Amino acid sequence: MTEIRGPVHIVGIGGMHMSAIALLLHERGEEVQGSDLEASDLTRNLEAMGVTVFPEHAAENLGEAQCVVATAAVGEDNPEVAAARRRGLPVLGRPEVVAGLMEGKRVIAVAGSHGKTTTSSLIAFILSRAGRQPMYLLGGESRDLGGNASWGGGDICVVEADEYQRAFHAYDPNVAVITNVDADHLDLYGTPEAYEEAFLTFARRLREGGRLLAGGGNDGSRRVAEAVAGDLMVETYGLGDDCTWQATDVALNETGATFTVKRRGEALGELTIALPGEYAVENTLAAAAVCLGEGTPFAAIRDAAACFQGAKRRFERLGEAGGVLVIDEYAHHPSEVRAVLGAARTRFPGRRLIGIHQPHTYSRIAYLWEAWLDCWEGLDELVILETYAARETPLEGRSAADLARNIARPAASYAPDFAAAVAQAAALAQPGDVVMTIGAGSVTEVGPMLLEALS
Template identity: 40%
Template structure:
């Protein structure tokens, strides 16, 4: 999907179709802050649209071709169908239509760009980098695929020449960016509905690393086999510098993870303690990546390590929703087996010797079909695993593919109807236990309801 990127000042009035989405609103927010005339629409009236209207964007609810008005460039969200009246009218009028990533790339021009890619951990790591830099006295522009409590928003125009952005590999659009520093947290087979084969996924990351200039750097996680292999392949090309981070002895940035309160990172022989407020080995690795980026950008190591203590998490990334009867309820966006394992590992560390109960909603028929066995193995780490029906998102049903493909392989779990999920969890959870809602769909809405059922 590589393309030439238009300069921001050449876009004219920009109209966003689907402006309420977290990724779309991020780009729109930055454009408005930079003086670009922006308009946008969405099917629903969402809070972020009011924020954008207050900032100066022209916002409408509902799709109609008249909403295009005097727009000169169109940005369409990935969920927008070809028969959307605004998109159809734009194409009929011959207006340029940009993918969200192309619009974001236009806002990056003239900046030192840091992109974070990987099958998992992108939003959290990007958030950590932005929070760290701001706490260390740097004011970056940033665009993140999740709201970040410590930042108050998911995107902003900063005063420095640094731009930090999450780079989404799901549809290959991360190839539209031109980073100076590229972080790769991990590389696994996923989004096979787009790529077709694992080999095509790995090749796309090779192409991503190849975007780096001679004075750039690839920061790859040495603890992940896919990212390590990418680092080795990139280093063999000799065209850009490669630096690894992780617990491995040969990592350039060493992570020492003794659990909560005992996390530190090392550059050379100098060890720096990190006051990390989020649990789990995966978050410790994300913190090591953020530390490495900051040091590459000239932040003193001591200041970088201290600044990580300001990160309190990202929305839907092991986010505490509340508690009742001594039971803590968390929500996590995990939708790949590796992410589910990481979320449950974090829940175990928080629960101590108490039990962990999970409500999981599979995301996409294609992903459920490909990874049913792996999902079941990951979910069996919970004491109770309840499985909802598949959240279809953009896909049509696939014959024979249901949540039973996962549930039938579970040792400690079962399918549960939406109407009985809350009562079932409230019945099994006791003082000190952790309840975790997991998935990329609307399972997130269950968290507050579970808290209420627990008397919280």
């Protein structure tokens, strides 16, 4: 790939992955600048490090840039991309830049429809606590590591391998994790089969002598594992007796979970975690299996897992007001919602649960329509906020209002904006209740607004 030398201009520098690239380049010693239409904690953190962030996209922002990195959210008509083309500057995408930054490292790549941010964050945290000084690039902000990326000082890299636009096909890992494969991004892939095939291609990019760890309790990831088992070193993990790595004696409780880690039937020790839900057990088991394979002592894994808080926006406690607890949760797929609500019921037994869900893109409502109607078990009340459109235009018959009208249990109400969602939730909430904001978009702004209203 093109050698990346500064000054580097990053279009969409405020995005989770793009801000991570900016941070890594900055820590590597490159001069970095960028632009983004929305200020955020990510852009403010970069500015505090000395990175210039322009609040608009304009050709003159390029300045003396020698290379441009552009988010997938902009096209060739973006004024900065167009200006770079006219000047003959290389315009690179996220996947090839990340692949270039990882060159020379031993790469651990974590993929999957769900759980990849938490799993990759925990792997990076365990390795950091064990003194390995990993480079890492995550799809969320780690509460334990203090951010979403670090250049590190060691020879190992942990990367969240995102399937969006087949980004993970640019990576050639030594260790690959596939947590699960549940049809998603069908606006891009077209069919569930094509989506699953992308994970199969990712698995086959393992370097010679590499290791694939696949979630054994998920049909999709198990099919991928079985398809490559004759060609690669494949191990499975999960709660089933047929998994290479098994979590046994699982006890879920109000403070998290405890379980025993077994490898091929041999008990290695017990882990205690503060994260809720069976899916948290599976993510922790995957991280433990990876790190044990990298030579990390079990005691170091046990200590790190016990104090691991997870990523921001993953079952994150925002605060309490008027006796009502508010939690922010990133879940934006029916499978994720179902798992998170099950965890919430274990964490908060006997308390009423109120959900405020913001659908993430019209197409995801449409291609997962039936699943969206039947994933809310555990909620007592539900508010459906207007869709976070991202890059899309509305689809007739598959709007947030349509979704609210068609969900039978619990009866759902529709909120056209944040103010309406806050008003509805505040009217429903009683002391002792738990309110969860659910979604990958801007719904994260509703929680603080609700806390203010309740206080």
